[in-house]
Amino acid sequence: MPDLTKSRVVVVGAGVFGLSTAWHLSKKGYTDVTVLDGQDLPSQHYSPDEGSKSASADINKVFRASYGEQVHYQQLAYESQKVWLEWNDEISRSAPADLPEGLAREDKLLDLCGMLRLSATGDLSAHEQATLRNFEAAGTRAQQFSLQDPEDRKHAFEDPAWKARYCVFGDPATPEAKAKVGVLDSTAGFVLMGNACLWLHHLCSKAGVKFVFGEEGKVKRFLTAKTASIQKIVGVHTAASEHPSDLVIVATGAFTPLLVPQTAPSATATAGSLITFQLPADRADLLDRFSPKRFPVVSWGSNGLQRNGLYILPRTKEGLLKFGFRGTKFTNLEQPDASTPIYPESVPALASKIVNETIEEFFPELKGIPVQSTRMCWYTDGPGDEFLVDYVPGYAGLFVATCGSGHGAKHMPMLGKYIVEIIEGNETPFNQFWKWKEGGARPSNLIDLKDA
Numbered sequence: 083m084p085d086l087t088k089s090r091v092v093v094v095g096a097g098v099f100g101l102s103t104a105w106h107l108s109k110k111g112y113t114d115v116t117v118l119d120g121q122d123l124p125s126q127h128y129s130p131d132e133g134s135k136s137a138s139a140d141i142n143k144v145f146r147a148s149y150g151e152q153v154h155y156q157q158l159a160y161e162s163q164k165v166w167l168e169w170n171d172e173i174s175r176s177a178p179a180d181l182p183e184g185l186a187r188e189d190k191l192l193d194l195c196g197m198l199r200l201s202a203t204g205d206l207s208a209h210e211q212a213t214l215r216n217f218e219a220a221g222t223r224a225q226q227f228s229l230q231d232p233e234d235r236k237h238a239f240e241d242p243a244w245k246a247r248y249c250v251f252g253d254p255a256t257p258e259a260k261a262k263v264g265v266l267d268s269t270a271g272f273v274l275m276g277n278a279c280l281w282l283h284h285l286c287s288k289a290g291v292k293f294v295f296g297e298e299g300k301v302k303r304f305l306t307a308k309t310a311s312i313q314k315i316v317g318v319h320t321a322a323s324e325h326p327s328d329l330v331i332v333a334t335g336a337f338t339p340l341l342v343p344q345t346a347p348s349a350t351a352t353a354g355s356l357i358t359f360q361l362p363a364d365r366a367d368l369l370d371r372f373s374p375k376r377f378p379v380v381s382w383g384s385n386g387l388q389r390n391g392l393y394i395l396p397r398t399k400e401g402l403l404k405f406g407f408r409g410t411k412f413t414n415l416e417q418p419d420a421s422t423p424i425y426p427e428s429v430p431a432l433a434s435k436i437v438n439e440t441i442e443e444f445f446p447e448l449k450g451i452p453v454q455s456t457r458m459c460w461y462t463d464g465p466g467d468e469f470l471v472d473y474v475p476g477y478a479g480l481f482v483a484t485c486g487s488g489h490g491a492k493h494m495p496m497l498g499k500y501i502v503e504i505i506e507g508n509e510t511p512f513n514q515f516w517k518w519k520e521g522g523a524r525p526s527n528l529i530d531l532k533d534a
């Protein structure tokens with residue numbers, strides 16, 4: 083393979099996939115990398131409240147290494163965890179002037195507050211049991227506290243913070259506990275996602291990666307050159323200019339099927355529902371109850387239950403408490419060829435109903451607390467929830483890195499390393515899972531928005 087590091091690389095999309103790829107390209111010595119994005123993400127602080135629409139532009143996302151039999155993601159998550167913690171450390175030691183605007187020294191990108199994965203059936207799901215087996219092999223089983231296991235309970239009770247999180251619905255060993263089956267995973271937690279994107283954009287810029295944001299960064303089409311046997315992509319066209327390149331990496335999330343229609347049979351844009359509450363500053367009781375010091379990420383994952391797919395993240399320092407629902411996801415098939423993201427300022431009635439019922443049953447103290455925002459956030463789902471990272475067949479110079487499938491954010495620190503390896507034609511533990519797919523099963527839990 084020729085030395086690619088001198089090639090002109092254009093990355094389209096400055097979300098998790100694009101930023102991570104650009105960063106790892108620069109770490110490997112690539113000197114001519116330009117990232118284009120159609121939104122003004124850094125000036126909006128990658129914040130949905132300031133208008134950012136990308137899946138990556140969110141307050142927080144779950145960090146977990148619990149992946150059942152998909153051990154390749156377990157390994158990637160633990161590999162990424164090390165870098166998240168190094169970044170926490172680096173940020174805490176930085177002079178405020180050396181941090182990107184919007185990020186403060188006390189911000190921890192990764193907070194290992196734990197994740198309580200609940201089951202409402204009498205036993206742990208097969209997925210959870212596989213996770214525990216694979217954690218055993220990874221040496222992290224001792225950091226998992228099953229609600230049903232007296233030994234695990236004893237360990238959790240050794241530390242007051244873990245005891246509080248273990249008993250977030252009451253002590254599971256007592257009859258009055260509202261949740262009795264599940265696992266508190268103390269190697270999990272959440273990442274401050276908008277801040278993480280600001281940080282990685284900052285690292286990329288320092289490393290010499292060029293960025294073009296807003297209308298000037300919005301790619302309209304590819305520049306092509308036809309050879310005898312193959313279409314060659316030789317750059318991209320934005321509203322303002324042309325960007326010639328040797329390689330175009332498309333990392334446009336839910337918009338990928340619109341820019342590269344060949345991905346449409348396997349990449350599907352589907353929306354999850356987010357409802358965020360604003361805990362009032364004078365409600366010390368609620369701020370304490372939902373603080374990550376006492377409250378873990380909570381998710382309901384038992385099949386067949388209506389609440390399946392609901393999750394809650396601990397409140398932020400601004401007092402924002404986010405509920406997400408992905409048990410049913412939504413498409414927008416106004417254009418028949420591919421589901422296309424739209425951004426109403428509300429969520430389907432089903433999602434509101436499930437959140438309200440959960441508050442009624444588990445968190446009556448939240449009744450009457452104001453909703454800060456309701457919105458849809460767009461996943462890019464791939465078959466088997468696998469990422470799609472490969473060259474587009476039939477085209478030279480065109481590569482896609484997408485299909486985060488609802489779990490890409492946590493891998494941001496290390497994801498790009500393997501994307502670059504695959505670009506360079508190297509074998510990695512991921513090629514077999516992330517390779518190009520011609521079609522494949524779509525998620526089964528879909529409703530189109532017009533029917534919701």
Ligand SMILES: Cc1cc2nc3c(=O)[nH]c(=O)nc-3n(C[C@H](O)[C@H](O)[C@H](O)COP(=O)(O)OP(=O)(O)OC[C@H]3O[C@@H](n4cnc5c(N)ncnc54)[C@H](O)[C@@H]3O)c2cc1C
Pocket residue numbers: 094095096097098099100118119120121123135136137138139142143144145299300301302333334335336337338341353354355356406459460461462483484485486487488489490491492493
């Ligand atoms: C509701 C929801 C909850 C999630 N929760 C978690 C979680 O808890 N944990 C976890 O690990 N992961 C989670 N994920 C998954 C994670 O957010 C995604 O895998 C990841 O953010 C996808 O990043 P991306 O770069 O592919 O896409 P995006 O972040 O969407 O970035 C794509 C970028 O491409 C740009 N773009 C699009 N078209 C063009 C164009 N023509 N020209 C220029 N730019 C363009 C867009 O402006 C956008 O900025 C969740 C996702 C959703 C939707």
